[in-house]
Amino acid sequence: MGISTVGVIGLGYIGLPTAAILAAQGVAVTGVDVSPSTVDAVNRGQVPFVEPDLAGYVSEAVSSGKLRAALAPVPAEAYIVAVPTPFIGDHKPDLSYIKAAAEALAPVLRGGELVILESTSPPGTTRRMADWILAARPDLSVDGADGRPVVYFAHCPERVLPGRIMVELVTNDRIVGGITPEAALRASELYQVFCQGEILQTDAVTAETAKLVENSFRDVNIAFANELSLVADRLGIDVWELIRLANHHPRVNILQPGPGVGGHCIAVDPWFIVDAAPDEARLIRTAREVNDSKPRWVLHKVLDAVAGIESPVVAAYGLAFKPNIDDLRESPAIEIVRDLAATFPQATVLVVEPHVDTLPAELETFDNVRLVEAEEALEVGDVQLLLVDHTAFRGLSEQLATKRLVDTRGMTANRPQARVG
Structure with a gap:
């Protein structure tokens, strides 16, 4: 049986379209954002930025009850993290948004969940996200070591063109890299819910670097x-x-x-x-x-x-x-x-x-x-x-x-x- 509940962390130019396209396929999605105005807009079925066709998807998903927005994560079978990754100082990557998302997710995990990082990231960031979560939750693991429940971590970089996001989310090929092969397989199965392009499996670091x-x-x-x-x-x-x-x-x-x-x-x-x-x-x-x-x-x-x-x-x-x-x-x-x-x-x-x-x-x-x-x-x-x-x-x-x-x-x-x- 496939994944039926997904949390999308970050309702920006990538997160909100991804949440809407999943909801259109019957998945129950909770979108999470730190901005109250964004959460309120989505819960009214409105889009806080311009992207062709997105407004119709969001309005229908909210009306059907398949999409709701919140300020904090709730329990789900899978999570997609789509938060900003700007740079600071002398072009150094700023991973603070990913770390904040990891710290917000850690308390709601129970084991067995799939956590996918979509944010474009430096090589090794997916592993760092996993480490941040496991530091807060040492009762969990990435591989079942010592009998601890597993959380499956993967990276799937977005590769869509603004102005064509709702088309390219469906038609473009996707790269999925897991920290473990099982994580890559589970992430691929989630994207198959809406992706008509080829889904290419690899390891997380290679997937991160491919987007760069x-x-x-x-x-x-x-x-x-x-x-x-x-x-x-x-x-x-x-x-x-x-x-x-x-x-x-x-x-x-x-x-x-x-x-x-x-x-x-x-x-x-x-x-x-x-x-x-x-x-x-x-x-x-x-x-x-x-x-x-x-x-x-x-x-x-x-x-x-x-x-x-x-x-x-x-x-x-x-x-x-x-x-x-x-x-x-x-x-x-x-x-x-x-x-x-x-x-x-x-x-x-x-x-x-x-x-x-x-x-x-x-x-x-x-x-x-x-x-x-x-x-x-x-x-x-x-x-x-x-x-x-x-x-x-x-x-x-x-x-x-x-x-x-x-x-x-x-x-x-x-x-x-x-x-x-």
Whole structure:
């Protein structure tokens, strides 16, 4: 008989969709979050962030009684931990959220439960999570040693794209790594409840590292495109045209450059590999440094564009880390707007972001930053700064192309324009 009750710890961009998709398959799910407002929203059947199709899943799951939210874990047959894993200081991983989740789970375990870590983590974190729980519960074990009841620990990294989460949760292949083979098998059986893709079993450390490698691969390729944009600018050529021509080679597929790299994965995960193997991960470190430096380069392009204007107005389009979502985590667009407002306080920065209603906390403290509609930004902006290629901005490309423009996304490429970057 399969697992019928699951606790999901963390109701963010990964935890809530996972809870909803399990509930849609008839599993009784309790979602746990430390935010009372998130818990209240979910219990009303509402979603506290933007993700296509998720609202329908959550509303139906709550109405059917299969999904409820709480501030603390309750007994269940399995738990999925999906809490943040940011970094602190000199790009060191912050595992405090995972430790807090482990300490909250420990008192409700009785033995026989499956505990899965989905949070993207440095190698060895699943084992550390198990150790934190077993330190609080020495009457339990991972392997039945001394006759103690077993808790099965596994890692299953999420690998979905914001904006397509509800589709990719079902269709993507999944990697499941257990601290023991039995843990990997049990975790695979849980994901088979909703996953139509192939489920690949391995050990926990390999599963943890696989997710980091996937995002580091993407980061390195983006860094190549971003570095090309610097080279092209120095040579006075159009990087978008350069890449278009190069990609006609049958074995070349260069990505598109941008203002930097954001989000909870690509901007963070490679540093976990660098931290784990600093002497060996030289290319990965360099790629991170290239991408982390790109917002500063964009800032200087904007400052060059407003040179000579005493109190310029800069119209900045987009704050999210990628198109068509409201996810602002690690967004280079926010970094650019913040640094512009701080570096040039005489400037006014008009932000156009159709997916949020208020400025994020990083920008609220600046008197010279305002959230406006596109019409106002187009009319009064001395310089137009395109940071995110939201679909909502596509209809503005002809107008933007006639303005003094810094286009970091190439949305107006191949249009006659007064381009400055």
